[in-house]
Amino acid sequence: MKISLFAIGVLVLALGGAPALAQTSAARMLQYSEANKLPTYPLYISDQKTTHLVFPFPVTYVDLGSSGLIAAKATGAENIVRVKAASAGFPESNMTVLTSDGKLYSFVVNYQHDPKVLSLDLGAAGSTSSPQGAAILSNSPIPQGNLDAYSRQALAAGGSAASESANQLSVRAGNVGYKQETLFFPLHIANKSNVTYDVDFVKFYIQDKQVAKRTAEQALEIAPIYVFNGGLKKIDAKGQLHQVYIFKKFTIPEQKQLIIEIYEKGGGRNLKLKLGNADLLKARTFK
Numbered sequence: 001m002k003i004s005l006f007a008i009g010v011l012v013l014a015l016g017g018a019p020a021l022a023q024t025s026a027a028r029m030l031q032y033s034e035a036n037k038l039p040t041y042p043l044y045i046s047d048q049k050t051t052h053l054v055f056p057f058p059v060t061y062v063d064l065g066s067s068g069l070i071a072a073k074a075t076g077a078e079n080i081v082r083v084k085a086a087s088a089g090f091p092e093s094n095m096t097v098l099t100s101d102g103k104l105y106s107f108v109v110n111y112q113h114d115p116k117v118l119s120l121d122l123g124a125a126g127s128t129s130s131p132q133g134a135a136i137l138s139n140s141p142i143p144q145g146n147l148d149a150y151s152r153q154a155l156a157a158g159g160s161a162a163s164e165s166a167n168q169l170s171v172r173a174g175n176v177g178y179k180q181e182t183l184f185f186p187l188h189i190a191n192k193s194n195v196t197y198d199v200d201f202v203k204f205y206i207q208d209k210q211v212a213k214r215t216a217e218q219a220l221e222i223a224p225i226y227v228f229n230g231g232l233k234k235i236d237a238k239g240q241l242h243q244v245y246i247f248k249k250f251t252i253p254e255q256k257q258l259i260i261e262i263y264e265k266g267g268g269r270n271l272k273l274k275l276g277n278a279d280l281l282k283a284r285t286f287k
Contacts, residue, residue: 038104043095043120044112045069047085051115055079056123057099058136065093069109076225079136085111140225140248141180150179150286151228151244154186157284162260162273168193171262171271178249178283182225185245189262191235199233200265204245209257219259222247233265252277 045051058078062071068090074080081097089111097105105122136143142150159175170190177184185204191197207219228244235241252258258280260273 038106040106040108041120041122043083043107043109044115044117045083045085045109046111046113046115047088048113049084049115049118051083051117052119053081053083053097054119054121054123055081055097055099055105057101057103059097060100061096061098063096065095065109066090068093068111069095071095076137083109088113137225140182140246142182144226147182147226147246148228150177150184151186151246153177153286154184154244154284155188155228155242157186159284161275161279164271164273166271167269169197169269169271171273173260173273173275176275176280176283177244177286179286181249183247183249183280183283184286185247185260187241187243187245187260187262189235189241189243191237191239191241194237196237196239197235197269198265198267199235199241200263202243202245203259203261203263204247205259205261206252206256207259209255222250251280 043051043053052074056079059073059081062073062081064071068086069083070086071081071083074082079099083095093109095107095109097107099105137147140147154174154177157175157177161173161175163170163172165171169192172188174186174188177186187202189197189199203221204224205219205221224245224247226246228246229242232241232243252275254277256277258275260275262271264270
């Protein structure tokens, strides 16, 4: 006896097969609720100012909803993303960020000519992985919050590795500090004149102790990974400036020396310090 496909379908319905199939399909449907919905943060950015987002863990992925947004990890930091508008008045868009702990952050992004918030700490909600607002430096094993703490210790420790004075300005390099493959160079600058002093830049480089008159001077400049109080540039009359320049561990070869030069912006009151390898080898360790 031949049974048509239509008859088989009727038989399945009669036996209750269709409801079972419907239940299976329903079980596979994605259900939206407050329990499984991730929070979305409002974000306002400008083409004239840069907004920085600080995450509690290193950023591993960034996705932008449109070309109206520009975003990238901050130079030297693993957990900070800088965001800016490519042009004024872009349509509402979104941005998604994934961090190394597996957490996903979702933002709805709109244009605002003068954003009220330019720095947003995404770890302020209770994360204890690192100090709130601290940068996780890509080239340092020490979190920024700890770098600040060790820098304060270096400044308070006193001591003098080298000093120099000229034009009513003096600079003293305190004893070098050491922690976790990292060197700390404290600098104390005092302006004894009645004219303010503006620091243009501070330069660290290694060069030969003695250079032949007809030989080109070979100098190797080294860049700090972080500067404590680096944003302070102006020294008031009779004022002082205390900074710590932090480097990945290095040593100075024989017959060479470390030179530290401080340059005045728009002026000629420049100072130079010289340190030897012995100053590095007797560096103080921090607790």
